[in-house]
Amino acid sequence: MYRIGIDLGGTNIAVGVVNENYEIVAHHSVPTGASRPAEEVIRDMGDAVEAVLVKAGVSIDQCESMGIGSPGNCDSERGVVARAYNLGWFDVPVCAMLQERFGIPVRLSNDANCAALAETVAGAAVGCENMVLITLGTGVGGGIIIDGKIYAGMRSAGAELGHMLLVLDGEPCTCGRKGCWETYASATALIRQAKKAAADHPESLLAQAEEITGLAVFQAADKGDAVAQAVIDQYCVYVAAGFTDLVNSLAPEMILLGGGISRQGERILAPMREYVMNNCFGQKDGAIPVIKAAALGNEAGIIGAAAL
Ligand SMILES: [Zn+2]
Known part of the structure; x- marks a missing residue:
């Protein structure tokens, strides 16, 4: 079949x-x-x-x-x-x-939920019953799998993880609130943080970049630019602070990171793991999940939808 x-x-x-x-x-x-x-x-x-x-x-x-x-x-x-x-x-x-x-029979779910489900049937979380997929893009997308199924809440309105609070009265969010996680942890936010650093540090390679993209920040750091590296270090803390809240509230077995930035691999995953370990409830004795990159790219949407 x-x-x-x-x-x-x-x-x-x-x-x-x-x-x-x-x-x-x-x-x-x-x-x-x-x-x-x-x-x-x-x-x-x-x-x-x-x-x-x-x-x-x-x-x-x-x-x-x-x-x-x-x-x-x-x-x-x-x-x-x-x-x-x-x-x-x-x-x-x-x-x-x-x-x-x-x-x-025809089933429907949000695309972020489908991507999370896809990882559990054919991606990086096969065999994992409790996991969260966080996708860093224009915003921060989230999908929660509990007992092998999508957790979406009343009227499927839940799992809007990008709109958890990170900073009270912080940066304005598209949802109308201020200080949502995605206003610090999205790819868009990384670019905003890099632009600010470039303006503050005209000597930085970031200030000389033709266009500041997410990739340009990592490339500048590769060339030894300390300002770019500091932006990345702080950004990893923003992402991992949200992960820590997910660990404390859900204790998932695994947190997968998706989106273009996840292709940076260990250079961002390792500091995120360390932050979670040092800050979650119970610290290193706490319920530390596996934190790694999602495996499925564009195919996740189709596979996850089929798996509904
Ligand atoms: Zn928001």
């Missing part, structure tokens, strides 16, 4: 057929065209499913279920995208619409 995973993004709809080992056997992608009415986008999602089945040489009868990973707030119980600003979707019953067309 196979399962179908749909990774619905603001730019592209990626659809895949996965086998029982959660390997993608065929893949198809079409532009989302998010400015159109939801009905049209969902019709294209269905057409993409038909196209990927042809590519896979698999019929819909050989598919057990279909899953959708969507941005925004998704009510998994009702199969409704409640609020997705980058799609312009409000209360869209996407599961019912695809179920009617294909006649197999």
